[in-house]
Amino acid sequence: MSYHKVFLKSGKEESLKRFHPWIFSGAIARINGEPEEGEVVEVYTSKKEFIAIGHFQIGSIAVRVLSFQQESIDLSFWKSRLAVAWQMRKDIGIATNPTNNTYRLVHGEGDNLPGLIIDVYAKTAVMQAHSAGMHVDRMTISEALAEVMAEEIENIYYKSETTLPYKADLFPENGFLKGGSADNIAQEYGLKFHVDWLKGQKTGFFVDQRENRSLLEHYSKNRSVLNMFCYTGGFSFYAMRGGAKLVHSVDSSAKAIELTNRNVSLNFPDDPRHAAYAEDAFKYLDRMGGEYDLIVLDPPAFAKHKDALRNALQGYRKLNAKAFEKIKPGGILFTFSCSQVVTKDNFRTAVFTAAALSGRKVRILHQLTQPADHPVNIYHPEGEYLKGLVLYVE
Ligand code: SAH
Numbered sequence: 549m550s551y552h553k554v555f556l557k558s559g560k561e562e563s564l565k566r567f568h569p570w571i572f573s574g575a576i577a578r579i580n581g582e583p584e585e586g587e588v589v590e591v592y593t594s595k596k597e598f599i600a601i602g603h604f605q606i607g608s609i610a611v612r613v614l615s616f617q618q619e620s621i622d623l624s625f626w627k628s629r630l631a632v633a634w635q636m637r638k639d640i641g642i643a644t645n646p647t648n649n650t651y652r653l654v655h656g657e658g659d660n661l662p663g664l665i666i667d668v669y670a671k672t673a674v675m676q677a678h679s680a681g682m683h684v685d686r687m688t689i690s691e692a693l694a695e696v697m698a699e700e701i702e703n704i705y706y707k708s709e710t711t712l713p714y715k716a717d718l719f720p721e722n723g724f725l726k727g728g729s730a731d732n733i734a735q736e737y738g739l740k741f742h743v744d745w746l747k748g749q750k751t752g753f754f755v756d757q758r759e760n761r762s763l764l765e766h767y768s769k770n771r772s773v774l775n776m777f778c779y780t781g782g783f784s785f786y787a788m789r790g791g792a793k794l795v796h797s798v799d800s801s802a803k804a805i806e807l808t809n810r811n812v813s814l815n816f817p818d819d820p821r822h823a824a825y826a827e828d829a830f831k832y833l834d835r836m837g838g839e840y841d842l843i844v845l846d847p848p849a850f851a852k853h854k855d856a857l858r859n860a861l862q863g864y865r866k867l868n869a870k871a872f873e874k875i876k877p878g879g880i881l882f883t884f885s886c887s888q889v890v891t892k893d894n895f896r897t898a899v900f901t902a903a904a905l906s907g908r909k910v911r912i913l914h915q916l917t918q919p920a921d922h923p924v925n926i927y928h929p930e931g932e933y934l935k936g937l938v939l940y941v942e
Contacts, residue, residue: 551587551588551601552580552581552587552589552590552604553579553580553589553590553592554576554583554589554590554591554592555576555579555580555591555592556576556594556599557576558577560594561599564591564599564616565599566927567616568928569602569612569657569925569927569928570611571600571610571612571613572608572609573608575610577594583604584604585605585684585717585718586604586679586680586683587603587684588601588602588603588604588621589602589604590618591611591613600615600616601614601615601617601618601621603680603681603684604680604681605679605680607713613662614660614661614662623691623692626685626689626692626693627692629659629660629661630653630654630689630692631696633654633659633661637653640920642919642920642921647735647737647738648736649734649735650669650670650734650736650753650758651667651668651755652665652667652668652755652922653666653668653673654666655922655923656678657925657928658922658925658931662679663677663678663679664679664682665677666693667751667753667755668700668701669732669734669745669751670733670734670735671700671703672701672702672704672705672727672732672734672743672745673693673697673701673704673705674705674707674751674752675689675690675705675706675725676706676711676751677706677711677712677720678708678711679712680712680713680718686706686708686725687725690704690706690725690726694726701726702726702727702729703724703728704724704725704726704727705722705745705746706721706725707722707745707752708720708722709721709722732744732752733814734753736758736761737758737762739789740811740814740815741753741780741781741814742780742807742814744807749779753780753782754782755922756886756918756919756922756934757783757884757934759916759919760882760884760916760936761783761786763914763938764783764844764882765786765789765790766790767790767880768787768789768790768791768842770791770793771787771841772792772840772842773787773792773794773795773796773843773844774796774798774842774843774844775795775796775797775844776829776832776844776847776871777844777845778797778799778804778824779801779807779846780807780808781797781807781809781812781824783846783882784797784808784811785812785815787842788819788821788822792842794822794823795821795822796822796823796824796840797812797823797824798826798829799824799826800827800828801826804826805826829847829867830867833867833871837874838874839876840875840876841879842880842881843875844882844883845867845868845882845883846886847864847884847885848886849885849888850863850887850890851889851890852887852889857890857894860887860889860890861890864885864890864898865898865901865902865905866902867902868899869902869905869906871883871902872941873906875941877941878940878942880938880939880941881939882936882937882938883936883939884916884934884935885934885935886933886935887933888930888933892915892935895935896937899937908942909942910940910942911939911942912937913939913940914937915935915936915938916936916937918933918934922934
């Protein structure tokens with residue numbers, strides 16, 4: 549198979565020599581021919597030496613690297629990448645735990661597959677393309693996945709209507725590429741939940757908080773818990789299993805509250821300890837009293853782009869300040885940021901400022917991040933996005 553060739557400007561191959569998987573449009577000197585959005589292209593240095601092969605896209609990131617070797621991007625390529633990703637999840641025990649059938653199988657750059665996300669929920673894999681190239685190759689990827697995980701996966705649902713660049717005119721349609729089961733109950737560490745892969749956010753569930761929820765379980769005994777930004781109620785049902793006195797789940801979306809109630813009932817039917825409220829976070833935090841001694845703040849990404857950083861940090865500061873103001877003495881705060889552009893230091897400074905405003909004595913108990921099935925490619929530090937602090941508030 550012959551691919552279109554992209555030639556870099558002199559010196560622009562340096563980051564590729566260190567295996568960084570993105571090529572910015574400004575680094576390109578010329579392109580032979582006119583590759584289409586999402587087409588596979590070969591990349592050459594100004595000295596005409598092959599350096600990488602990847603998906604072409606019109607935009608700031610012009611090529612997302614699939615391989616640093618000259619090879620064909622075909623069914624066997626996808627099969628081998630998926631097999632490695634799956635093997636890693638087996639090696640670390642996450643895909644072989646009998647109480648857990650929910651995990652991320654492919655985490656984009658973290659699995660050397662930039663632009664591709666695959667989450668596994670029991671017998672269904674939900675596949676999401678964040679680049680034109682992964683969309684163009686979706687059928688081959690789906691075929692590869694069905695072969696590699698023939699025993700495990702019966703359904704493959706493709707969900708990219710909201711994740712692809714609008715300008716690329718790709719018109720993705722969500723739907724099953726394989727199978728079509730309506731059974732959507734999955735399990736995380738023995739707790740059951742419904743996954744709404746049809747309408748839910750992301751791939752239907754926030755798989756990335758699994759280990760942090762599990763940690764919360766161990767701090768929940770006899771505590772009064774507020775799970776703010778609860779979405780499908782993940783932290784809430786862990787808190788209940790951990791022996792919380794009461795658990796209140798809050799989210800501004802009525803749909804999220806409905807999902808939370810359904811998931812809590814699935815695990816703890818008619819348990820009077822739980823109540824859920826559809827309300828804005830800031831309003832709820834303003835009107836609530838001082839009854840909570842365990843608070844979770846897991847807001848949506850406040851900054852999606854660099855220029856929104858200042859406002860985002862202000863948002864984290866205001867939100868955390870309210871929690872510090874209200875949390876009971878001896879309380880524990882789990883606070884998160886999932887904005888990629890907000891660094892660990894940015895986030896910590898925002899929380900530090902909020903703590904100082906409240907005048908409370910605050911200790912850091914844990915510094916949290918994303919779990920091992922959301923690995924960070926060491927050559928692509930941008931892949932680290934989830935940050936959390938567990939704080940003891942005197
Ligand atoms: N903690 C969740 C994930 C949170 S996602 C989990 O473990 O699965 C962020 C959630 O914040 C979304 O469900 C969204 O509906 C909610 N949200 C966004 N803005 C909000 C606001 N101003 N007040 C309350 N909830 C909000």
